[in-house]
Amino acid sequence: xxxxxxxxxxxxxxxxxxxxxxxxxxxxxxxxxxxxxxxxxxxxxxxxxxxxxxxxxxxxxxxxxxxxxxxxxxxxxxxxxxxxxxxxxxxxxxxxxxxxxxxxxxxxxxxxxxxxxxxxxxxxxxxxxxxx
Numbered sequence: 001x002x003x004x005x006x007x008x009x010x011x012x013x014x015x016x017x018x019x020x021x022x023x024x025x026x027x028x029x030x031x032x033x034x035x036x037x038x039x040x041x042x043x044x045x046x047x048x049x050x051x052x053x054x055x056x057x058x059x060x061x062x063x064x065x066x067x068x069x070x071x072x073x074x075x076x077x078x079x080x081x082x083x084x085x086x087x088x089x090x091x092x093x094x095x096x097x098x099x100x101x102x103x104x105x106x107x108x109x110x111x112x113x114x115x116x117x118x119x120x121x122x123x124x125x126x127x128x129x130x131x132x
Contacts (some may be wrong), residue, residue: 003102003130004032008094008121009083010114012107013037013068015075023131024105034097035076035083037069043113091120102130113126 007024015021024033040091048056057065071084076083076104086093098104105123109115122132 002031003098003100004028004034006034006036006094006102006104008104008132009037009072010091010107013072015072015079019049020105020107025104031102033081035081036086036093036097037072037083038093039085039087040089040117041087042089043117044087065113066114070132088101089120090117091124094116094121094132095124095130097129098125098130103129104132106132 004087005024005028007020009020012018012020021035024035044057050056069083073083073085084093084097094104104121106118106121109118118132126132
């Protein structure tokens with residue numbers, strides 16, 4: 001395809017030794033390379049709780065995540081690119097980023113919530129003419 005290569009970052013918020021970004025760079029060649037993080041409100045929303053009733057994302061984790069994303073965004077900008085940090089579901093964001101026959105790269109995950117997010121994103125991408 002000729003659309004962009006989108007690297008969907010979830011748990012691998014680093015640049016230097018990230019095999020997903022390396023693969024994206026190889027695939028991109030003459031295509032745009034976009035890096036994206038989707039902070040799905042169903043997972044990261046303020047009122048979201050675990051099955052045991054505790055907050056899904058506590059204040060310490062939220063602060064760590066915000067600092068890690070700010071650092072990653074600065075590192076990506078320093079290298080002349082941009083990190084898209086989206087407060088939306090991946091099935092809403094990724095098809096728009098991968099429009100025009102693009103491809104989305106993501107690492108394999110084992111957590112049920114992440115597997116469900118992949119399935120929703122793959123379906124939305126397919127409907128938009130892109131792939132995961």
